Amino acid sequence: MPDEITLSVYRGDKSGGQEVEFKVPMQTGMVVLDALHFIQAHDAPDLAVRWNCKAAHCGSCSAEINGSPKLLCKTRVDDYVGEVIHVRPMHSFPVIKDLVTDVSWNYEKLRQVPAFQPAIKAPFTLQQRDVDRIQEFRNCIECFLCQNICHVLRDHDAKDRYWGPRLMIRIAELEMHPLDTGDRLELLKGAAGVGMCNITKCCTVVCPQGIDITDNGIIPLKERVADVYWDPLGGLVRKLHK
Amino acid sequence: MSEDIAYHEYDVLVIGAGGAGLRAAIEAAEGGLKTAVLGKSLLGKAHTVMAEGGVAAALGNVDPQDGWETHFYDTMRSGHFVSDYRMAEIHAKESPDRVLELEYWGAVFDRTPEGKIMQRPFGAHTFRRLAHVGDRTGKELIRTLEQKLMTLDVDVFQEITATKLFKDQDRVAGCIAYYRDDGRFAVFTAKAVVIATGGWGKAYKVTSNSWESTGDGAALAFRAGAELADMEMVQFHPTGMTWPPGARGILVTEGVRGEGGLLFNSEGERFMEKYDPARKELSSRDVVARGIYKEVKAGRGTPHGGAWLDITHKGAAFIKRKLPGMYEQLLSLADVDITKSHFEVAPTIHYTMGGLRVEAQTGATSVPGLFAAGECAAGLHGANRLGGNSLSDILVFGRRAGAGAMEYAKNAKMPKIDGAEVQAEMQRVLAPLARTEGENPYRLHEELQEIMANHVGIERNGPSLEAGLQKMQELRERTEHMQAKGSRQFNPGWHGVFDVQNMTLLSEAILRGAIARKESRGAQWRTDFPDEMEDQGRVNYVQRLTDHGIEVRPEPVPQMPEELAALFKRGVAPGLANSARKE
Numbered sequence: 001m002p003d004e005i006t007l008s009v010y011r012g013d014k015s016g017g018q019e020v021e022f023k024v025p026m027q028t029g030m031v032v033l034d035a036l037h038f039i040q041a042h043d044a045p046d047l048a049v050r051w052n053c054k055a056a057h058c059g060s061c062s063a064e065i066n067g068s069p070k071l072l073c074k075t076r077v078d079d080y081v082g083e084v085i086h087v088r089p090m091h092s093f094p095v096i097k098d099l100v101t102d103v104s105w106n107y108e109k110l111r112q113v114p115a116f117q118p119a120i121k122a123p124f125t126l127q128q129r130d131v132d133r134i135q136e137f138r139n140c141i142e143c144f145l146c147q148n149i150c151h152v153l154r155d156h157d158a159k160d161r162y163w164g165p166r167l168m169i170r171i172a173e174l175e176m177h178p179l180d181t182g183d184r185l186e187l188l189k190g191a192a193g194v195g196m197c198n199i200t201k202c203c204t205v206v207c208p209q210g211i212d213i214t215d216n217g218i219i220p221l222k223e224r225v226a227d228v229y230w231d232p233l234g235g236l237v238r239k240l241h242k
Numbered sequence: 243m244s245e246d247i248a249y250h251e252y253d254v255l256v257i258g259a260g261g262a263g264l265r266a267a268i269e270a271a272e273g274g275l276k277t278a279v280l281g282k283s284l285l286g287k288a289h290t291v292m293a294e295g296g297v298a299a300a301l302g303n304v305d306p307q308d309g310w311e312t313h314f315y316d317t318m319r320s321g322h323f324v325s326d327y328r329m330a331e332i333h334a335k336e337s338p339d340r341v342l343e344l345e346y347w348g349a350v351f352d353r354t355p356e357g358k359i360m361q362r363p364f365g366a367h368t369f370r371r372l373a374h375v376g377d378r379t380g381k382e383l384i385r386t387l388e389q390k391l392m393t394l395d396v397d398v399f400q401e402i403t404a405t406k407l408f409k410d411q412d413r414v415a416g417c418i419a420y421y422r423d424d425g426r427f428a429v430f431t432a433k434a435v436v437i438a439t440g441g442w443g444k445a446y447k448v449t450s451n452s453w454e455s456t457g458d459g460a461a462l463a464f465r466a467g468a469e470l471a472d473m474e475m476v477q478f479h480p481t482g483m484t485w486p487p488g489a490r491g492i493l494v495t496e497g498v499r500g501e502g503g504l505l506f507n508s509e510g511e512r513f514m515e516k517y518d519p520a521r522k523e524l525s526s527r528d529v530v531a532r533g534i535y536k537e538v539k540a541g542r543g544t545p546h547g548g549a550w551l552d553i554t555h556k557g558a559a560f561i562k563r564k565l566p567g568m569y570e571q572l573l574s575l576a577d578v579d580i581t582k583s584h585f586e587v588a589p590t591i592h593y594t595m596g597g598l599r600v601e602a603q604t605g606a607t608s609v610p611g612l613f614a615a616g617e618c619a620a621g622l623h624g625a626n627r628l629g630g631n632s633l634s635d636i637l638v639f640g641r642r643a644g645a646g647a648m649e650y651a652k653n654a655k656m657p658k659i660d661g662a663e664v665q666a667e668m669q670r671v672l673a674p675l676a677r678t679e680g681e682n683p684y685r686l687h688e689e690l691q692e693i694m695a696n697h698v699g700i701e702r703n704g705p706s707l708e709a710g711l712q713k714m715q716e717l718r719e720r721t722e723h724m725q726a727k728g729s730r731q732f733n734p735g736w737h738g739v740f741d742v743q744n745m746t747l748l749s750e751a752i753l754r755g756a757i758a759r760k761e762s763r764g765a766q767w768r769t770d771f772p773d774e775m776e777d778q779g780r781v782n783y784v785q786r787l788t789d790h791g792i793e794v795r796p797e798p799v800p801q802m803p804e805e806l807a808a809l810f811k812r813g814v815a816p817g818l819a820n821s822a823r824k825e
């Protein structure tokens with residue numbers, strides 16, 4: 001194992017910036033966030049990076065490492081032996097400073113999703129097998145890496161037409177809750193734009209929580225929308241049974 | 243100074259966006275008050291998100307004998323009888339409702355075969371009591387509160403740091419804060435303020451806590467005249483990671499032992515049989531942490547100075563279902579597959595039992611209009627917190643502090659903040675950026691952590707505590723002269739200046755509390771006073787900041803009324819006594 005590693009870290013703000021190289025002593029088991037903390041303590045005290053848990057629970061430390069969207073606290077430095085580690089902010093959101101981006105758009109959209117509307121008062125009787133799927137979705141740490149990679153948002157900047165995979169998962173967890181009485185299908189078809197997703201599955205690949213965003217979330221949502229809007233009779237039956 | 247300052251006015255201002263703060267804000271907003279909540283991080287990322295094992299509530303879903311009396315009994319006993327019994331009683335009675343309320347707001351807990359909320363065993367809880375979602379309960383809790391909050395008319399200020407509370411005569415008047423992204427200032431005037439800023443585990447190097455846990459709110463309120471209590475009571479969680487170095491201190495949930503994990507020393511001995519033959523691995527945290535510490539000191543430690551934790555006998559399928567986060571964490575950070583191999587753990591600083599002294603019903607501090615709830619407040623946990631009792635604490639007392647603040651605000655006029663004080667605080671906050679030389683906040687933070695580890699760690703004694711206090715006072719002097727390089731834009735070095743100042747103040751209070759308490763009790767273990775003093779120990783050490791520095795005084799713990807005291811006279815937990823009677 002080398003004694004030292006080289007990181008090339010984006011430094012800049014909304015007016016622009018460039019990568020700057022730093023040397024960091026190598027420690028066994030080090031993650032990229034450890035290396036950035038070393039840089040803060042020794043070379044660049046004002047290097048901006050978000051983090052909280054350092055254990056992949058909070059979803060704060062999203063960035064792009066050698067071009068791949070990853071959590072800084074979960075990415076081991078020894079995965080990149082012999083390489084320079086390039087660390088850049090998420091591409092799809094405006095840079096505030098260095099590795100910190102403005103992700104407020106996601107919160108705006110989350111606020112617009114009609115909340116859980118239970119049919120009855122708690123305590124609920126719910127079988128584990130009936131909630132496995134929504135627990136999978138609720139395991140989301142809101143890292144927004146899927147939002148960052150989804151080409152609809154990344155390459156086409158179509159934030160006005162598609163709310164992105166994180167929001168699809170949020171809507172799915174509500175729609176699939178056995179006791180929810182809300183109806184978000186019109187929203188899905190309209191403003192949230194589920195039709196914009198063309199199932200490339202890039203979001204699923206980058207999700208650090210291993211959520212099967214596309215197969216378990218988006219595709220079933222697309223089917224529900226299709227049922228209701230293209231097959232009025234089927235839609236009616238489905239509604240009655242909900 | 244010509245500054246572009248944002249001015250805001252609220253009925254209720256909540257500082258802190260963890261579980262306690264969000265629950266308080268929900269209560270005030272549902273009561274129709276104009277409410278705001280501030281947090282240092284993005285919404286939903288506060289320290290609470292990291293909680294793993296579960297939330298304690300005597301629902302009795304798995305063990306029907308459980309009830310509030312037994313939860314109360316367990317809490318008081320684990321707190322070594324210096325908890326405020328009124329808080330412990332309210333907490334035990336109200337936790338089930340708070341958990342069910344979360345379910346109604348959309349939380350999806352793991353289920354029993356009958357379809358109820360599942361409950362798991364945890365250290366020193368008589369019954370299986372922790373409602374949970376795998377090992378990510380804190381995230382479920384904070385996400386649910388975040389989602390509920392979004393349905394209400396609450397202004398959420400993200401990534402903003404409060405640096406000072408203002409007063410109007412005796413009462414609290416609001417605060418000043420800077421935005422982390424660009425360093426702008428905002429002044430909040432409020433009829434009532436709730437402090438919900440969490441603990442100060444970052445005063446120690448080996449800790450499970452996030453960078454946020456620097457005790458800001460407790461320090462701000464202390465400076466504004468509020469009292470602190472039980473500051474010497476700092477919890478070591480027995481099982482933190484030991485390796486790799488960067489992961490040292492990261493938590494391994496107590497759920498691993500709750501689900502059957504066993505502890506061994508380097509000689510393969512199941513040493514907890516020695517220290518607590520009845521409860522073994524599921525003894526209270528102070529006992530297990532001390533057990534591991536003693537084994538290491540006796541030369542029976544593992545390679546990185548800890549003990550082995552082993553859950554392999556439960557089988558891979560079980561482990562991956564019950565503890566998916568732990569499986570993943572150990573695999574990705576330490577290259578250990580916990581379904582196949584034991585792994586090393588050692589004590590890590592986890593929780594601060596002490597904090598702002600509050601009134602049990604409302605969370606009111608000694609400053610009118612100022613309330614506190616959650617980890618920043620003292621009272622519920624006494625000398626040792628039970629696992630799972632914090633998530634229930636933040637729900638129960640977050641709600642009560644929100645209600646307390648609301649009632650106060652309804653009958654209060656909008657206070658006034660003195661413009662000169664605002665100017666002075668802005669100058670103080672900006673000064674480190676203007677200095678051309680000065681102390682480095684990262685260095686001082688390290689020195690602070692070193693003093694804490696060496697002088698007021700798991701094992702304490704008088705001379706070392708006194709020496710620590712001396713060093714801390716010298717350090718506090720130096721914290722007045724820190725320099726921050728760079729600009730006001732998202733500058734962690736600059737932000738660190740205020741973190742270090744707050745932690746230094748609270749660390750001094752920890753040392754002073756530990757010096758004052760001349761006995762061993764719960765988390766306080768003094769080798770020069772190794773015994774728990776039945777009578778003179780039943781006090782809380784209360785601290786106040788005066789012009790001459792910190793003053794410490796003992797206050798007798800409130801006496802339980804007869805019917806509650808009777809619960810402890812049978813020598814067995816109430817739920818067990820009742821079921822024995824029935825048989």
Ligand SMILES: Cc1cc2nc3c(=O)[nH]c(=O)nc-3n(C[C@H](O)[C@H](O)[C@H](O)COP(=O)(O)OP(=O)(O)OC[C@H]3O[C@@H](n4cnc5c(N)ncnc54)[C@H](O)[C@@H]3O)c2cc1C
Nearest residue numbers: 258259260262282289290295296404440616617630632633
């Ligand atoms: C790894 C881990 C696992 C845990 N597991 C469990 C468990 O299983 N069960 C259990 O009961 N407990 C557990 N705990 C303890 C529990 O999570 C915490 O005690 C609890 O979440 C504290 O909640 P809180 O609302 O009081 O504060 P926090 O969640 O710490 O929130 C504090 C808030 O205040 C804000 N803040 C701080 N300073 C300022 C400032 N100056 N200006 C503005 N905002 C500020 C922060 O940004 C944050 O939003 C665990 C703790 C850890 C670290």
Ligand code: SF4
Nearest residue numbers: 150197199200201203
């Ligand atoms: S599958 Fe859909 S949501 Fe996911 S990245 Fe592709 S287009 Fe975007």
Ligand code: SF4
Nearest residue numbers: 140141143144146207
């Ligand atoms: S779905 Fe996965 S990738 Fe997307 S925000 Fe949630 S955790 Fe991150």
Ligand code: FES
Nearest residue numbers: 053054058059073
């Ligand atoms: S720091 Fe929490 S996910 Fe990385």
